[in-house]
Amino acid sequence: MGQNLTTIGFDADDTLWHNERFFQLTQAHFADLLADHADKDHLMQRLLAAEKRNIRHYGYGIKGFTLSMIETAIEVTDDRVPASVIRQLVEAGQEMLAHPIELLPHAREAIEGVAATHQVVLITKGDLIDQERKLAQSGLGELFDGVEIVSEKTSQTYQRVFDQYGAGPAAAMMVGNSMRSDVVAPIQAGCWGVYVPHGLVWEVEHAETPADNSRYRELRDLGQLPDLVRALS
Numbered sequence: 001m002g003q004n005l006t007t008i009g010f011d012a013d014d015t016l017w018h019n020e021r022f023f024q025l026t027q028a029h030f031a032d033l034l035a036d037h038a039d040k041d042h043l044m045q046r047l048l049a050a051e052k053r054n055i056r057h058y059g060y061g062i063k064g065f066t067l068s069m070i071e072t073a074i075e076v077t078d079d080r081v082p083a084s085v086i087r088q089l090v091e092a093g094q095e096m097l098a099h100p101i102e103l104l105p106h107a108r109e110a111i112e113g114v115a116a117t118h119q120v121v122l123i124t125k126g127d128l129i130d131q132e133r134k135l136a137q138s139g140l141g142e143l144f145d146g147v148e149i150v151s152e153k154t155s156q157t158y159q160r161v162f163d164q165y166g167a168g169p170a171a172a173m174m175v176g177n178s179m180r181s182d183v184v185a186p187i188q189a190g191c192w193g194v195y196v197p198h199g200l201v202w203e204v205e206h207a208e209t210p211a212d213n214s215r216y217r218e219l220r221d222l223g224q225l226p227d228l229v230r231a232l233s
Contacts, residue, residue, distance in 0.1 A: 005192070005233045007166030008114050009158070010144075011176025012124035012131065014198040015222075016107040017138055022099055023065060026092050030069050033085050038076045047072045048203060059151050061127035066093030097130055101137040104198075106223035111143045113226035117233065121146040121165045123174065125153055125181070153181040158189035173232070175225060180207035187215050192232065196222055 013019035027047065031040040038046070050068040058064030069089045073081045111120055122144045124131050131149045135141050146165050150157050162172035169190035176182025176196065183193035184207045193210070195218045210216045219225060 004171065005118065005173060005229065006171040007119040007121060007162055007173070008229060009121045009123045009161065009172060009174040009186070009191075010111065011174070011178065011182045012122055012134065013126065014177045015104070015175065015182070015196060016111075016140060017104055017134065018102045020198070022096050023062075026065075026069075026096060029092055030073075030089065033088060034073055034076060034081075037081075043072070043076060046076060050075075059127065060125050061130055062093055062096045063127055063130070066090065066096075069093075097133075101134050103138060103140075104222065106221055106225075107138075108140060108143070110222035110225045111140060114229045115143055115145075118229065119145045119165050121148060121161060123148045123150065123153065123157070123161055125150050153178075153185050155185050155189040158186045158191055162189070162191065173229070175222075178205040179209060180205045183207075183216065184210060187213055191215065192217065194219060194225070194228065196225075 010016060027044065030047070031043055034043055047068060050072045051065065054064055054068050054071070058067055066089060069092075070086055073085060073089065114120060120143065122135065122140075126149070128149050135147065141147070146161075148157075148161050158172070158174065159169055162169045166172055169186070172186075173192035173194055174182055174186035175194040177198035179195060183195045187193040187210055192215045193213075195209070195216070197218070217228060219228065
């Protein structure tokens with residue numbers, strides 16, 4: 001096992017498999033359903049505000065998103081939203097929860113490429129049942145030494161996880177597509193933070209790139225990860 005790097009953490013949604021695009025497709029359907037009551041830009045602003053407000057109540061994931069859509073629909077229609085629209089929003093959420101997992105390029109190869117020499121841990125946030133479902137359907141679960149489904153990804157989260165798996169944050173790397181949760185927070189904990197852009201990122205996850213930090217790296221895709229891990233180990 002590498003002297004300097006002992007543990008690799010992987011984000012799940014939009015790092016190992018597609019996720020955000022299903023939210024955006026559902027948001028487009030939501031905008032169509034409420035088109036008579038609000039223009040799309042205003043509706044999306046109201047929905048985002050509801051999502052941010054509700055994170056502390058519902059956490060992250062599809063269930064909270066669905067409830068936020070319903071809440072927004074009630075607000076923009078002044079409590080007059082038809083029951084048929086509420087039903088379609090519930091059905092849209094159910095469809096998202098049942099959607100098959102589609103792995104991103106190089107996901108399995110990247111995990112297998114580092115798992116032979118390092119501990120690998122999945123660190124994801126969101127609804128417990130849904131994240132467990134997606135991991136089971138992905139076929140990747142057996143590759144991980146540990147799985148952590150957390151309510152939020154903070155520097156304290158990474159401190160705890162990498163103390164448990166490996167030799168602490170200084171000997172750990174986190175890999176993901178969210179600048180805020182998968183890069184900035186791990187670097188604050190003392191880890192390496194590796195950004196793998198996905199293209200579609202929820203606005204809540206935006207953060208300034210820590211380009212001047214010596215522990216920041218950016219990869220074109222997961223196919224480049226094994227070489228980076230070898231170089232830093």
